[in-house]
Amino acid sequence: MNVFVDSSVLCAYMNVQDVHNKKAVSIMKDLFSDKDCIIVINDYVFDEIMAVTTRRTSKKNALKLGEYLTSSEIYLMSVNDTIFRTAWKYFHGQWNFSFTDCIILAFMRIFGITKIATFDKEFEKVKDIEIIN
16 A cells, blocks of 8 residues: 655654644554555655744754655655646645645546645545545
8 A cells, every 4th residue: 555645744743832733643553563564755845844843843853854754664756747747736626625636636546646644625626536534
């Protein structure tokens, strides 16, 4: 089972003052304990995590989280031209998603990932994905 993890979960996971921290810790614990689970993020989400963590806590915490993400069992993958162009089409479409959320959706569809760990309510509009939150 592959699960894409959104920045909302990973930022909350790292920030003990975040309203979703306990839930994020529980989600990540469950994902890490499932031996069949492959946890995936992409470079756009990594960028978003670094920006949000720096802004809400500190650069020191962002660096700590970045080191963790790049050395953990989480797969950090890069967005290619196909994903970018698909996301650009989605961005023109019916949903009011941010471009990064369109990147996530394109990434998930191209790689056949049907589950996302997120606190972002926008993803509830997408019928063919399962939300973990």
